[in-house]
Amino acid sequence: xxxTLTAAPPVRYPPGDLAxxxxxxxxxxVFAIFFASYAFARMGDVAMFNxxxxxxxxxxxxxxxxxxITSSYFVVRALAAIREDQRKTSVRWLLxxxxxxxxxLVVKSAEYVHHFGEGVRLSSNTFYMFYLSLxxxxxxxxxxxxxxxxAVALKTHQGAYSASEHTGMETGGVYWxxxxxxxxxxxxxxxxxx
Amino acid sequence: MNTVMKTQTAMRPCTRVYLLLVVLTLVTFAVGYFxxxxxxxxxxLSLLVLGLALIKGQLIxxxxxxxKGVRGPWRFVILLWLLIPGTLITIAFTLAG
Numbered sequence: 001x002x003x004t005l006t007a008a009p010p011v012r013y014p015p016g017d018l019a020x021x022x023x024x025x026x027x028x029x030v031f032a033i034f035f036a037s038y039a040f041a042r043m044g045d046v047a048m049f050n051x052x053x054x055x056x057x058x059x060x061x062x063x064x065x066x067x068x069i070t071s072s073y074f075v076v077r078a079l080a081a082i083r084e085d086q087r088k089t090s091v092r093w094l095l096x097x098x099x100x101x102x103x104x105l106v107v108k109s110a111e112y113v114h115h116f117g118e119g120v121r122l123s124s125n126t127f128y129m130f131y132l133s134l135x136x137x138x139x140x141x142x143x144x145x146x147x148x149x150x151a152v153a154l155k156t157h158q159g160a161y162s163a164s165e166h167t168g169m170e171t172g173g174v175y176w177x178x179x180x181x182x183x184x185x186x187x188x189x190x191x192x193x194x
Numbered sequence: 195m196n197t198v199m200k201t202q203t204a205m206r207p208c209t210r211v212y213l214l215l216v217v218l219t220l221v222t223f224a225v226g227y228f229x230x231x232x233x234x235x236x237x238x239l240s241l242l243v244l245g246l247a248l249i250k251g252q253l254i255x256x257x258x259x260x261x262k263g264v265r266g267p268w269r270f271v272i273l274l275w276l277l278i279p280g281t282l283i284t285i286a287f288t289l290a291g
Contacts, residue, residue: 014271035279036279066219073209073258080208170260177254180258181254184250184254185251188222188247189283192240193240
């Protein structure tokens with residue numbers, strides 16, 4: 001994707017439908033407010049945030065981060081394949097990306113089950129309130145992203161996209177990359193930084 | 195043959211970016227896992243980890259979202275977004291000590 005774009009003359013607008021970029025910017029603005037709120041709320045009780053942050057499993061967060069990065073990479077490969085009119089290959093990459101997304105949901109759900117089993121609730125303390133609401137808000141975006149990717153995979157299978165027309169796949173792809181992008185900030189902020 | 199070569203050439207930068215993202219993620223994890231964020235270097239390393247996250251975000255924007263090939267204001271939209279929460283988080287963590 002990138003090499004194709006960088007080799008070509010610069011274009012005025014980003015890949016995909018411009019409407020999805022407006023939607024993405026709105027989503028990113030909400031997450032930015034969430035992130036800043038977390039950081040400034042932490043100032044009120046740094047010791048408490050650090051104490052409960054230590055209860056989170058960084059290994060699980062690592063798996064989830066690698067899962068989303070890999071999934072994003074698979075979407076890039078799917079787009080590269082359709083640009084070469086390799087429809088079946090493109091569908092396979094999209095299905096692989098969906099599998100990675102499903103893995104993320106399974107791992108994250110297991111993490112929630114563990115925390116709820118330990119008695120963690122939104123009302124437990126400010127750290128857990130941010131942790132649960134931030135990560136669940138992102139979780140919902142992963143679900144939406146998977147629905148979009150599944151629709152793109154189905155349309156690709158049906159022959160709706162080709163080397164000359166694949167705007168729909170680009171649109172779905174950039175949304176999925178946004179989901180990945182948000183997690184790349186969320187991971188260090190909530191799980192690592194102290 | 196020509197098509198295959200074109201595909202392989204096109205994918206190399208993205209594959210390199212993917213591997214770089216993995217390495218930077220492992221570095222972030224290692225900093226947290228080995229509890230390097232204690233004592234007087236906690237703030238420095240926290241901001242370093244944040245910096246790595248911002249670099250990763252820009253790589254996603256440029257190479258995965260395809261903004262590297264875009265000119266005009268859209269070219270920098272992800273960078274701008276990264277700088278806003280990045281700056282606010284830096285201020286909050288610095289003030290918190």
